[in-house]
Amino acid sequence: MTEERAVPYRAGFVAVVGRPNVGKSTLMNALLKQKIAAVSPRPQTTRRRQLGVLCLPDAQIVLVDTPGIHVPQNQLGKVMNETALAALADADCIAWLVDVSQAPTDEDRLVAERIKTVPGAVVVLVLNKMDLLSAQQFAIRQAEFAALLPGATSLGISALNPKTFEPLLQALLARIPEGMPFYDEDQITDLYEREIAADLIREACLLNLDDEIPHAIAVRIDEYKDRSETQSYIAATLLLERESHKGIVIGRAGEMLKKIGMTARKAIEEMTGRKIFLELRVKVHKNWRNDANLLRQLGYKSTEKDD
Ligand SMILES: Nc1nc2c(ncn2[C@@H]2O[C@H](COP(=O)(O)OP(=O)(O)OP(=O)(O)O)[C@@H](O)[C@H]2O)c(=O)[nH]1
Ligand SMILES: [Mg+2]
Structure with missing residues (x-):
């Protein structure tokens, strides 16, 4: 019918x-x-x-x-x-x-x-x-x-x-055609929770760090594990472009990294509705913004055909 x-x-x-x-x-x-x-x-x-x-x-x-x-x-x-x-x-x-x-x-x-x-x-x-x-x-x-x-x-x-x-x-x-839905009603986005979490960690860098530094940061999720229905554990690495950025991102006695971690944790908790344990590490990967392979690994690619 x-x-x-x-x-x-x-x-x-x-x-x-x-x-x-x-x-x-x-x-x-x-x-x-x-x-x-x-x-x-x-x-x-x-x-x-x-x-x-x-x-x-x-x-x-x-x-x-x-x-x-x-x-x-x-x-x-x-x-x-x-x-x-x-x-x-x-x-x-x-x-x-x-x-x-x-x-x-x-x-x-x-x-x-x-x-x-x-x-x-x-x-x-x-x-x-x-x-x-x-x-x-x-x-x-x-x-x-x-x-x-x-x-x-x-x-x-x-x-x-x-x-x-x-x-x-x-x-x-008025400007989209008649047709059937492309996605299930309960699918909000095409990115995985771990990919959104990486973006929210980067958002925390943009909110806490000045000048050009946050633009030279990429976030790699190393581990994303649900510990229970209500708790997840995330380990992520901030990839920096230069050795000289390390001190600024970590801050005196680790204060800045702690602040970035707190901002990100809150945002991820809101997004997932779960309690999050977040561990952040810092690593230098020189000139990563010009490394085509790494850009692809990080999920930055122009078209689907690169898959
Ligand atoms: N006052 C005001 N601020 C806004 C409005 N829309 C967005 N903003 C602010 O504008 C800033 C940029 O918003 P984003 O949504 O990140 O902008 P975007 O176009 O996605 O930026 P990119 O991802 O860098 O291309 C944020 O600080 C927002 O809060 C608005 O309607 N009014
Ligand atoms: Mg945007």
Whole structure:
């Protein structure tokens, strides 16, 4: 017996793209009402593609969080950009996120140019952080950003305020095709818990360390064991790019590493709902951001074909 639906079911992929730090991961977490992606006040927090499966009564929107598109300084940056560009090409709809509290930057223009190269791209320009400016300033900025990609629908949101999400959801729903769901209702993301934990440890580095140092850190999970229904043990290594970073990351009498560990543990406990025992080690792997093999081992890769 087939079930009759008044509204046809819709399902599709929405690539969430934009320059770094505009709020892509914040928005994905907020739409899912669950923190699955690292977020920080610093650019280049996200390093890989991550799906967020949003199930609505008559639709499944598969959000694709991506690294911020930027001018790369190393192999890691190149891989991050390739990842974002591959997501652009594969999507049913592109949600181009910008920070409307700031004037368009060269990186925003770079993103617009990339989107223009996607044949038949369906784009919603999402002006995020509208909480930071007046309605009048918003209108001026909206016109400035819209001029970078003529023809795209644009709307304002604040990823910190779910009350602003309805017009965005309606715009996305109208732009994804009719079809069956791609994922089970209970699958929120495609990353394993251990991969999200690695990102949350990196998030803790970004929140506690200054300058360039956290950008030169990678996290490798060495062990991830459930000790019981309610407890897990995680051992992870922070890979640093230089010997001189070691002292800073460890800190006087190990204080900094302890602080990073505490921040990360809390975030992982919230994500898993379990008590976490976290052990962090530090190791130098010179120039790892240009080591293609290590980047692949760490899960930073541009396309599925690298698997
Ligand atoms: N005021 C305000 N801040 C926001 C909003 N959305 C995100 N933020 C903040 O912006 C910063 C960057 O957010 P992320 O979600 O990490 O940005 P991203 O675009 O994923 O950044 P990358 O992963 O580096 O590309 C964080 O400090 C967020 O709290 C918003 O709507 N309003
Ligand atoms: Mg991000």
